Amino acid sequence: MEFYASLTINRCHLIKLTQIWAQYHPGQDFPFRRAIISPLFARNGVLEMLYQQRKRCKVMFDSGGFHVQQGRITLASASRRLRKLYSENAWANRFVLPDTPVVSGDSKDKVAQKLRSTRRQYRSFPAGFPESVRRRLLPVVHGTTSQEIGSSLEVAQFVGSQGLGFGGFATSGPNSGVNSFTPNTLRLLSVFSSFCEQKRLRTHIFGIGGPASIAVLNYAHVHTFDSAGWIRAAAYGNAYLPFVGALNVTGSSNSHRFVSRAEFSRLRKWTGHKCLFCQDHGVLMESWRHRALHNYSTLSQAVQDLKHTPVSVALERLHVFNPRFARYLQLILDERARLAATPTN
Numbered sequence: 549m550e551f552y553a554s555l556t557i558n559r560c561h562l563i564k565l566t567q568i569w570a571q572y573h574p575g576q577d578f579p580f581r582r583a584i585i586s587p588l589f590a591r592n593g594v595l596e597m598l599y600q601q602r603k604r605c606k607v608m609f610d611s612g613g614f615h616v617q618q619g620r621i622t623l624a625s626a627s628r629r630l631r632k633l634y635s636e637n638a639w640a641n642r643f644v645l646p647d648t649p650v651v652s653g654d655s656k657d658k659v660a661q662k663l664r665s666t667r668r669q670y671r672s673f674p675a676g677f678p679e680s681v682r683r684r685l686l687p688v689v690h691g692t693t694s695q696e697i698g699s700s701l702e703v704a705q706f707v708g709s710q711g712l713g714f715g716g717f718a719t720s721g722p723n724s725g726v727n728s729f730t731p732n733t734l735r736l737l738s739v740f741s742s743f744c745e746q747k748r749l750r751t752h753i754f755g756i757g758g759p760a761s762i763a764v765l766n767y768a769h770v771h772t773f774d775s776a777g778w779i780r781a782a783a784y785g786n787a788y789l790p791f792v793g794a795l796n797v798t799g800s801s802n803s804h805r806f807v808s809r810a811e812f813s814r815l816r817k818w819t820g821h822k823c824l825f826c827q828d829h830g831v832l833m834e835s836w837r838h839r840a841l842h843n844y845s846t847l848s849q850a851v852q853d854l855k856h857t858p859v860s861v862a863l864e865r866l867h868v869f870n871p872r873f874a875r876y877l878q879l880i881l882d883e884r885a886r887l888a889a890t891p892t893n
C-alpha cells in the first residue's frame with residue numbers, strides 16, 4: 549500500500565515544508581514521493597512545482613468532487629475543464645474522473661440522482677482520451693448500500709482503467725468534509741475491494757489516512773490511499789503516532805486528547821516511532837510545519853512497516869493502542885472471508 553499526500557496548499561507553505569525537510573535530510577530537496585492535488589483549485593505555482601518534480605514524485609490529479617458537492621462548480625463545468633487539463637498535463641500519474649460525492653444525510657432520491665450522474669461520467673468522460681491516459685483514469689465508486697456499490701462497479705468497468713477508487717465513506721464535520729469509518733462503510737469497502745481483487749483491478753481509497761485507519765486499510769486489498777489529514781491535524785495542534793492516531797501536543801484542541809511532553813515521549817518509544825521532526829518536543833509544540841512533517845514521516849514509515857506486519861500483529865497492536873480500530877480491522881477480515889466464501893456468478 550502507498551500514500552498520496554494531499555498538497556492542495558499554498559505554494560509558500562509547500563516551499564517552506566520542503567526547506568525544513570532539506571535541513572534535516574541534506575541532499576533531499578523534496579519530501580513527497582506521491583502527491584494528490586486538485587488542478588482546478590490548485591494554488592498558484594504548486595502545479596508547476598510538481599511538474600518539476602515529476603520524475604521523483606508521482607502525481608494524482610483529483611477531480612475536485614468536494615467542490616461539486618458544495619455547489620461551487622457544476623459537474624458539467626468540472627468535467628469540461630478537467631478534460632482539457634488532463635489532455636494538457638498527460639505527464640501526471642493518475643487522473644480522477646469527475647463525480648458527485650454522496651454525503652451522510654442525503655435522501656434516498658438524492659443519492660440515486662448523484663449516483664446516476666457519476667455513472668454517466670464513467671461512460672462519457674473517457675471518450676477521446678488515448679489508451680495510455682485512459683488506463684490511468686480513476687473512476688470513483690460511491691454508494692450507501694452494497695447494491696448501489698455493486699451497480700456502480702459494473703458501470704465503472706467501462707472506463708477501461710487499471711484501477712478503481714472508493715469514495716463511499718461516511719462524512720462529517722464542516723461542509724461534510726471529513727471522512728470516517730463506520731461499520732456500514734467498512735462493509736461497503738469490503739464489497740468494493742473483493743470485487744476489484746476478483747477483477748484484478750488496483751484500488752484507491754479517497755480521503756482516509758490516519759495512522760490507525762491505514763492499519764485497517766492495509767489488510768483490505770487497498771493499493772493506494774490519499775489524505776490531507778497529516779497537514780490538517782498539524783494545523784490543529786495534533787501529532788500522529790503509529791496505530792495510536794492523533795494526539796494533541798499544544799493544548800489547543802478539544803477534539804483530541806492532550807498529552808504532556810513526558811507522555812508523548814513514552815508513547816513514541818512504546819510505538820517505536822522515530823523521526824527527526826519530533827526529537828525536540830518544544831519545536832513540535834511551537835511549529836505546525838514540524839508537526840506536519842512529523843505526521844507525514846509517521847505515515848510514510850507506517851506504510852512501509854505495514855508491508856511486513858502480519859495481520860495478527862497489527863490486530864494485537866491496535867488492541868493495545870486503539871481498540872475501536874481493532875474492531876474495525878476484525879470486521880474487515882470477517883467481511884472479506886464471508887464474501888470470499890459466497891459464490892458469485
Ligand SMILES: [Zn+2]
Nearest residue numbers: 822823826842
Ligand atoms: Zn516524529
